[in-house]
Amino acid sequence: METIKLEKLDNLLVIKLNRPESLNAINKRMLSELYQAFSDAQKDNSIRTVLLTGEGKGFCSGQDLKDIENFESFSFYDHLVNYYNPLILKMKQLEKPIIVGINGTCAGAGISLALAGDIRIAKKSSKFTLAFSNIGLITDSGSSYFLVKLIGISKTLEILWTNEVLDSQKALELGIVNRVVEDEVFEKEILEFSIKIANGPTKAYGISKRLLNKIEELTLIEVLELEAQYQEVLGKSEDFKEGIRAFLEKRKPEFKGK
Numbered sequence: 645m646e647t648i649k650l651e652k653l654d655n656l657l658v659i660k661l662n663r664p665e666s667l668n669a670i671n672k673r674m675l676s677e678l679y680q681a682f683s684d685a686q687k688d689n690s691i692r693t694v695l696l697t698g699e700g701k702g703f704c705s706g707q708d709l710k711d712i713e714n715f716e717s718f719s720f721y722d723h724l725v726n727y728y729n730p731l732i733l734k735m736k737q738l739e740k741p742i743i744v745g746i747n748g749t750c751a752g753a754g755i756s757l758a759l760a761g762d763i764r765i766a767k768k769s770s771k772f773t774l775a776f777s778n779i780g781l782i783t784d785s786g787s788s789y790f791l792v793k794l795i796g797i798s799k800t801l802e803i804l805w806t807n808e809v810l811d812s813q814k815a816l817e818l819g820i821v822n823r824v825v826e827d828e829v830f831e832k833e834i835l836e837f838s839i840k841i842a843n844g845p846t847k848a849y850g851i852s853k854r855l856l857n858k859i860e861e862l863t864l865i866e867v868l869e870l871e872a873q874y875q876e877v878l879g880k881s882e883d884f885k886e887g888i889r890a891f892l893e894k895r896k897p898e899f900k901g902k
């Protein structure tokens with residue numbers, strides 16, 4: 645891979661965006677490589693969680709503005725529909741946890757990428773800016789959808805129109821990130837957190853992701869039915885049996901993700 649680094653740490657796949665000279669700006673190659681990495685993670689049963697983070701001082705500065713040769717002939721529509729959107733959907737549809745470790749600057753489509761993950765942990769010194777309207781664009785690659793769900797229409801419009809640079813504490817207060825970690829311990833803490841999740845009951849985590857991500861399209865009656873159907877499946881899983889055994893034997897469960 646040219647634009648991302650992959651490292652397998654037991655059952656955790658670490659994906660590092662690897663174009664640090666541009667704060668990990670996204671080019672076509674990176675979009676294809678990320679799509680491939682998430683597709684492979686879906687097929688590989690030994691991978692039980694993905695940690696997505698960035699190399700260097702940025703997490704991701706969004707679309708590589710130097711990669712577009714001719715803006716006149718460039719089709720934003722084709723680019724989004726063929727490259728960005730499939731990746732965002734692939735991440736949302738992956739039935740395994742995706743932890744995003746935001747290690748620095750996060751801008752434009754970098755925010756979309758972070759929001760397509762499930763849990764975001766930010767390094768304290770990270771900065772967030774939508775950047776889209778700086779160049780006369782709107783939120784894309786899912787960020788309109790994710791932001792409105794997380795922080796509402798009015799706040800999304802405010803940060804989009806003003807291009808306010810949010811620090812990690814503000815991002816936490818708004819609910820854009822789940823946790824903020826001191827710079828010195830960031831690497832250690834995102835790894836520890838991800839490993840803990842990777843050792844959990846992966847099947848239950850995957851099914852809860854599937855259910856919760858579509859909950860707003862469903863009625864209470866439909867949710868009650870789906871909860872019952874999915875619980876029926878999980879009640880037959882190896883991890884459920886192990887959870888019960890561990891409870892009775894007063895020890896910590898050793899889940900296998902099955």
Ligand code: T3D
Pocket residue numbers: 665666667669705706707708709710719720721723724749751752753754773774775776778779781784
């Ligand atoms: O269809 C489609 O594809 C459209 C999709 C659009 C989605 C989008 O993401 S639109 C938004 C694109 N992103 C931006 O507009 C952000 C542009 N960058 C910035 O505004 C600033 O760089 C930051 C606020 C992110 C960080 O500022 P700072 O001062 O910390 O760093 P810097 O010095 O500006 O950047 C460091 C280097 O990274 C610099 O390179 P140089 O001059 O040292 O060689 C800079 O040019 C480069 N860089 C930063 N962002 C990008 C970039 N290079 C290419 N593309 C970037 N997005």
